[in-house]
Amino acid sequence: MKTKDRLVKDLKMFGAPEQMIEYARNGFYDDFETPIATPILRLIQDCVENGINEVAQRAKDGEYDASPEESKAWFKKEGRRYLGQ
Numbered sequence: 001m002k003t004k005d006r007l008v009k010d011l012k013m014f015g016a017p018e019q020m021i022e023y024a025r026n027g028f029y030d031d032f033e034t035p036i037a038t039p040i041l042r043l044i045q046d047c048v049e050n051g052i053n054e055v056a057q058r059a060k061d062g063e064y065d066a067s068p069e070e071s072k073a074w075f076k077k078e079g080r081r082y083l084g085q
Helices: 001-011 018-025 039-049 053-060 066-075 079-083
Strands: none
Touching: 001 018, 001 053, 018 039, 039 053, 066 079
């Protein structure tokens, strides 16, 4: 299961607002799909503001960081261009 899909599941389980769930579903909090520089920090901030402390702590613990497989897939798709390959 993709990291963002686990996050969606957890946000639903802890009663997150629909906007946060939609952000997660669309990759806003994802290391490689987001348009922002610090998606995990934003996730933590949004969780704290909405009282979802369990998910905030899991994010701090790295549970929603991209997996090695997701990192490799991003590199194959986009990362090589940064190396001139």
